[in-house]
Amino acid sequence: xxxxxxxxxxxxxxxxxxxxxxxxxxxxxxxxxxxxxxxxxxxxxxxxxxxxxxxxxxxxxxxxxxxxxxxxxxxxxxxxxxxxxxxxxxxxxxxxxxxxxxxxxxxxxxxxxxxxxxxxxxxxxxxxxxxxxxxxxxxxxxxxxxxxxxxxxxxxxxxxxxxxxxxxxxxxxxxxxxxxxxxxxxxxxxxxxxxxxxxxxxxxxxxxxxxxxxxxxxxxxxxxxxxxxxxxxxxxxxxxxxxxxxxxxxxxxxxxxxxxxxxxxxxxxxxxxxxxxxxxxxxxxxxxxxxxxxxx
Amino acid sequence: xxxxxxxxxxxxxxxxxxxxxxxxxxxxxxxxxxxxxxxxxxxxxxxxxxxxxxxxxxxxxxxxxxxxxxxxxxxxxxxxxxxxxxxxxxxxxxxxxxxxxxxxxxxxxxxxxxxxxxxxxxxxxxxxxxxxxxxxxxxxxxxxxxxxxxxxxxxxxxxxxxxxxxxxxxxxxxxxxxxxxxxxxxxxxxxxxxxxxxxxxxxxxxxxxxxxxxxxxxxxxxxxxxxxxxxxxxxxxxxxxxxxxxxxxxxxxxxxxxxxxxxxxxxxxxxxxxxxxxxxxxxxxxxxxxxxxxxx
Numbered sequence: 144x145x146x147x148x149x150x151x152x153x154x155x156x157x158x159x160x161x162x163x164x165x166x167x168x169x170x171x172x173x174x175x176x177x178x179x180x181x182x183x184x185x186x187x188x189x190x191x192x193x194x195x196x197x198x199x200x201x202x203x204x205x206x207x208x209x210x211x212x213x214x215x216x217x218x219x220x221x222x223x224x225x226x227x228x229x230x231x232x233x234x235x236x237x238x239x240x241x242x243x244x245x246x247x248x249x250x251x252x253x254x255x256x257x258x259x260x261x262x263x264x265x266x267x268x269x270x271x272x273x274x275x276x277x278x279x280x281x282x283x284x285x286x287x288x289x290x291x292x293x294x295x296x297x298x299x300x301x302x303x304x305x306x307x308x309x310x311x312x313x314x315x316x317x318x319x320x321x322x323x324x325x326x327x328x329x330x331x332x333x334x335x336x337x338x339x340x341x342x343x344x345x346x347x348x349x350x351x352x353x354x355x356x357x358x359x360x361x362x363x364x365x366x367x368x369x370x371x372x373x374x375x376x377x378x379x380x381x382x383x384x385x386x387x388x389x390x391x392x393x394x395x396x397x398x399x400x401x402x403x404x405x406x407x408x409x410x411x412x413x414x415x416x417x418x419x420x421x422x423x424x425x426x427x428x429x430x431x432x433x434x435x436x437x438x439x
Numbered sequence: 440x441x442x443x444x445x446x447x448x449x450x451x452x453x454x455x456x457x458x459x460x461x462x463x464x465x466x467x468x469x470x471x472x473x474x475x476x477x478x479x480x481x482x483x484x485x486x487x488x489x490x491x492x493x494x495x496x497x498x499x500x501x502x503x504x505x506x507x508x509x510x511x512x513x514x515x516x517x518x519x520x521x522x523x524x525x526x527x528x529x530x531x532x533x534x535x536x537x538x539x540x541x542x543x544x545x546x547x548x549x550x551x552x553x554x555x556x557x558x559x560x561x562x563x564x565x566x567x568x569x570x571x572x573x574x575x576x577x578x579x580x581x582x583x584x585x586x587x588x589x590x591x592x593x594x595x596x597x598x599x600x601x602x603x604x605x606x607x608x609x610x611x612x613x614x615x616x617x618x619x620x621x622x623x624x625x626x627x628x629x630x631x632x633x634x635x636x637x638x639x640x641x642x643x644x645x646x647x648x649x650x651x652x653x654x655x656x657x658x659x660x661x662x663x664x665x666x667x668x669x670x671x672x673x674x675x676x677x678x679x680x681x682x683x684x685x686x687x688x689x690x691x692x693x694x695x696x697x698x699x700x701x702x703x704x705x706x707x708x709x710x711x712x713x714x715x716x717x718x719x720x721x722x723x724x725x726x727x728x729x730x731x732x733x734x735x
Contacts, residue, residue, distance in 0.1 A: 276663055278665070279666065296665075325659070331657075331659070334657070335657060335660045335663045336663055338649065338650055338653050339650065339660055339661070339665070340663065340664075340667060340668065342646065342649075343646060343667045343668050343670075343672075344667065345704065345707055346642055346646060347671060348723050348727075349700060349703040349704050349707060349726075350638065350639060350642060350700065351726040351727075351729050351730050352722060352725055353638075353696075353699055353700055353703055354634055354635065354729070355726065355729030358729075361627075363621070363631055364631045365635070365733060367572055367592060367594065367628075367632055367635040367636065368636075368733065369573065369574075369591065369592075369636060371636060371639045371640065371643070371673075371674045372635050372639050373733065374670045374673050374674065375643060375671055376639075376726075376730050376733070377667075378667045378670065378671070379727060379729070379730040380727050380731055381727065383720045383723035383727055384720055386720075386723050387716045387719040387723060390707075390711045390719055391711060391714055391716050394711050394712055394714070397711050398708050398712045401704050401705070401707065401708040401711075403653075404649055404704065405704055405705060405708075407645040407649055408642070408697050408700065408704075409697070409701060411644070411645060411686075411697065412693070412694050412697040412698065415686045415687060415690050415693050415697075416690055416691075416694045418690070420684070423679075423683040423686055423687065424679045424680055424682075425679075426644065427675075427677070427679035427682050427683060428679040430644040430645075430647040430648040430672075430675040431647075431675060431676050433647050433648065433650070433654075433675070434647050434672050434673075434676040435676055436661075437661060437669065
């Protein structure tokens with residue numbers, strides 16, 4: 144191609160000064176990816192020890208107060224547990240009147256509603272709800288890495304209250320630090336993560352809990368647990384209080400997803416008990432074809 | 440320590456000549472591990488192309504008939520799909536009157552009963568039912584490797600009809616090629632694998648099938664599928680006809696395991712819907728503690 148490259152659409156000044164509120168695994172990983180992309184990064188955590196460990200591991204400067212961390216920022220990313228997201232966002236909007244404020248909460252509708260009811264309506268134009276789909280069953284800045292952000296989908300879920308320029312600035316910056324922005328509504332986001340994230344977590348925890356309960360009388364059960372069992376139960380090592388918060392905040396969608404999952408399990412059980420091998424094979428074949436369209 | 444090493448207990452001559460019937464992923468992997476340990480290995484597959492590909496990948500000599508493959512063997516390992524195990528074992532017992540004959544079927548009670556009703560009672564003294572807990576969602580000799588056998592648990596499930604010397608010879612050889620023999624009854628084996636292997640497979644397939652069905656109306660669902668979803672659905676790419684056979688052959692144990700899994704899921708759903716965060720956290724904490732006792 145010999146044509147000129149399309150000029151970047153103008154959407155306000157670039158984002159160079161980043162503030163991270165909550166410097167656990169995802170916050171510190173975002174800090175590392177941002178520093179790699181040439182941003183300066185300040186951070187704050189409610190636990191000063193966590194902020195110090197995050198700073199030791201990354202180019203992030205730990206600040207003694209959240210106000211100091213966010214004051215001069217172009218963007219603030221709130222990465223606290225769900226229960227603290229709304230108050231942190233509202234406070235950042237107030238303290239940093241020029242900043243785009245985004246969050247990393249893994250559910251959106253509930254968090255957006257909380258923030259809407261607490262923030263100044265004008266400030267809401269700068270709040271862009273978002274959710275980077277990275278992370279792991281581990282937690283804490285010790286396990287952070289810029290690679291946690293590399294190539295991940297970063298959902299951006301603005302409502303009509305948000306300034307489109309703020310959304311575009313955030314999306315450009317997300318792309319610059321190595322992730323892929325994907326725009327969808329908060330409601331749609333919450334329904335999709337119920338299937339793609341919350342249900343897998345519930346399934347993993349249930350399977351591990353069941354095997355552990357059966358093991359009480361059968362100490363060899365985990366001896367026979369090969370790679371498949373390990374894959375399916377890896378998520379069960381995730382943080383219980385974080386997950387309790389997430390599931391309760393998305394309760395209706397999670398309950399629907401569990402119900403649909405249970406129907407499928409019961410249907411396979413019936414096919415197996417009734418010896419309907421052809422039906423079992425068809426069920427497995429459908430799932431196999433779907434799985435092969437996903438990367439490993 | 441300066442004491443002399445304990446002499447190896449005598450349990451018949453060592454196993455040096457190995458025959459593999461069914462040279463797919465697990466058969467060829469066993470052949471590779473055996474060759475590495477200094478055994479000579481002959482193999483046969485109902486599909487001559489599969490046997491040729493297995494030979495190209497390993498030190499196994501492909502034979503034109505199963506009789507030729509097993510005739511002079513010290514041990515025969517039958518690694519066919521479940522439906523062909525009984526006839527292959529009975530035929531190997533007849534063709535190789537000096538050999539220990541074992542199988543790799545992933546369920547035992549049903550297979551042992553079939554073989555008992557078809558084999559000469561004297562020959563049954565040399566049939567040692569077994570199940571190497573290796574393998575993967577892939578199939579075919581192309582994906583075989585001696586490392587598939589390294590360190591895996593290889594269940595050995597003799598009945599009282601089996602000569603203890605044959606069991607000990609097989610177990611010593613299993614250790615020599617790199618796996619860990621673990622002895623238990625066929626019934627106990629089948630109950631444990633229902634929880635540790637068959638249920639994880641059913642859960643993985645159900646989750647993938649559900650996400651694919653939901654995706655029909657929501658093309659973004661798989662976009663939001665992060666690492667956890669991928670881990671949980673990896674097994675869904677497994678061979679549908681092999682799995683249909685396995686589940687039907689272990690139907691009662693599989694149905695029981697699914698029922699118990701469903702009860703746990705429904706209980707978490709209720710805790711979530713009723714906003715009982717403390718209960719959800721306790722459920723997750725129990726599973727987390729159990730998972731941390733397992734290797735990743």
